[in-house]
């Protein structure tokens with residue numbers, strides 16, 4: 001079978017990756033991989049099991065056999081709906097701790113690559129273009145200032161009914177970014193062949209158009225439908 005086209009969108013938390021990935025996938029009719037959700041699930045499962053987040057071997061073993069089901073737009077862990085629980089800032093922070101464990105990353109690698117199926121895949125994360133899909137036809141690195149990212153995250157969480165303080169959020173985002181950028185395995189950084197987009201002053205539709213344009217150039221068979 002021919003390889004499915006892949007678009008990777010990497011970047012720090014709150015850069016708008018998730019929103020852009022969902023919109024682009026909808027226009028193209030492609031599958032979507034929210035790789036952050038997998039790390040969030042591992043972090044949540046470890047926390048629920050009362051595991052020490054530095055116990056690398058035990059957490060990696062659990063990651064290999066995680067009882068997860070995605071149904072419609074919901075995520076179930078061992079039969080329990082955890083769609084909201086994985087979105088809290090604590091879950092994000094725990095995700096970033098378990099994500100620094102090389103064995104956990106290795107355990108999730110095959111699972112993530114299995115998402116690359118026709119008609120195509122939009123993969124959202126931190127190392128999609130560098131490690132998981134190094135041969136992707138289009139690689140985007142989406143960035144924005146830390147303040148802007150915290151504001152977006154704040155609004156997103158409020159809209160979901162999750163109560164947070166903006167000041168605490170900025171501190172947490174900076175701490176998480178620092179850990180993600182400085183870890184020894186698969187650190188957050190643009191792939192050499194990635195197109196970097198700073199979205200600080202761009203609205204979502206402008207970013208979506210730019211990404212679609214890059215996809216149509218790399219994969220002309222997807223059709224030239226961009227509104228640019």
Ligand code: C5P
Nearest residue numbers: 013035036037039095096099125126127
């Ligand atoms: O993108 P999201 O905020 O859901 O990711 C949660 C955490 O999972 C990140 O802070 C990062 O540490 C980790 N992650 C990762 N590699 C990915 C996706 C997420 O290390 N591809």
